[in-house]
Amino acid sequence: MSEQKNTTPTPSHALLTRHAEAETCADPSSVMRLLGEPDDTAAGGFTSYRSTFAQGAVGAPAHFHTKATELFFVISGSLQVLVGEEIAILNEGDFLAVPPHTPHAFAAAPGATADVLFVFTSGMDRFDYLRLLSRVMRGEADAKEIAENAERFDNHYVDSPVWRAALEKSA
Template sequence: MPATTEPLIVHEHDVEAVPLPGGGSFLLLEDGRGTAGLLGVNRLVLPAGADGTRPHHHTLSTEVFHVLDGVMEFLVGGTVTRVGRGGLVVVPPGAIHAFGASAEGPAGFLAVLTPGVERFAYFRQLGRIARGEAGWESMDGLHDESDVHFDGGPDWR
C-alpha cells in the first residue's frame, strides 16, 4: 500500500453514526481510504451488558482498543478481563478476541485497526442485523473482505 502523504482530519459532522439497539452506535471515523490503508478507526458505544462481537480474529491487522467510558469486558487469550475507562487493549493478528459492555452500565471504546481494512460496509450491515432489518446470512462475503474470522459462538462470557 502506498503511504499517505497528507494529514487526515475528520470533523464530528462528517462522522457517520450507525445506530444500534438500546442507544448504542458505531461511529465510523476512518476505514483506511483516507490513510492509504495505514489504519482504520471507529468508536463503539454499547448499552449495559450488550455484546459487541463474538470471538473472532484478524489475519492481517492489529486491533487497539482504548476504553473511553464505562467498563468493557474483553475475551483475549481465553480469559475475560474487565477494562475500565482509560484502559488499553492491544490484540495482535491471529489472537482470538471478543468484547462487550459490563452489566453495570453503558460503555464505549475507540478502536484502531492497523493496517486499515475497509470495514464501514461491514459495520453498516451489522447495524442492520442488530436492528432486525437483515438476517445474519446477509454477512456472507463481508467477513473475509473485512478480515473478520469467527472462532466461536455468541456465548463467550
Template structure:
C-alpha cells in the same frame, strides 16, 4: 519535490454513523494505514460476534465505562482509561459489562474498509438482516468468525 501526504481531520459530528440496537457507531476513518471508530454500547450489550483478524492489530482505548473482553481463553475487564491491543490471529469478543455502559475508540492497523460491515452488523442487531449474510464476507473485511457461543464465560 515529493508531494506531502495530507492529514485526516474529523471534526465532531462529521463521522459517518451506523445505529445499533444497543448502541451507536461512528466511523472516523476507513481504510489506509488505520481504520478508526468510536463505539458506544448500552449496559451489557455485545460489541461484535467472536472473531479474529488475519491482517490487522486491533486497539481499544476506553473513553468511559467498563468493557469485558474475551482474549483467547482469558476474560479481562477494562475500565475508563484502559488500553487493549489485540494481535492478528487472537480470537476475541467484547461488550459492555452487565452493570455499565461502554464508550471506546477502536483502531485497526493496517486499515481495511469496513463501513459496509458495520452497517450490516447494525442491521443484524436490529433484526433487519441475518448473521449468515456476513459469513461470505469474512476475507473482504478481515473479520473471521469464531465459534464461541457463550464468550462471556471463560472456558473450563
C-alpha cells in the same frame, strides 16, 4: 540559484473527521461513530471508529483477524473482553492491542456502559462491515451476509466456550 524543497506536510495525508459530521451506525444497544478510514488502504493505513455501548450490550462475538491488529481504548465506562482464553475488564483509560490470529470478543461489562475508541491497522473497508453489522442488528439484513464476507472484512468467527460462559454469568 538553488531550488528549495517544500518540507511542509501536505494536507492530502491528513485526515480530520469532525464529531458532528461523522457517519453513525446505530442498533438497539450501541452507536458506532465512523471516524477514519483512508481511501487508500492498500498501503496499510488504519480504520478508526468510536462505539458507545448501553448497559448489557454485546459488542462482538468471539472472532479473530488474519491481517489486522485491533486496538481498544476505553474513553469511559467498562468493557468486558475475551483475549485468547482469558476474560478481562477494561476500565476508563485502559488500552488493549489484540494481534492478528488472536480470538477476542467484547461487550459492555456487567452493570456498566462503555464508550470505546477502536483502531484497526492495517486498514481495510471496515466501515462497510460496520454498516452491514448495524443493518443486521436492526433486522434489515441477513446475518449470513457477514459470514459470506469473512475474507473481505477479515472478520472470522470462532466458538469460545469461555466467552459464552462469561456472557451467561453476566446475564
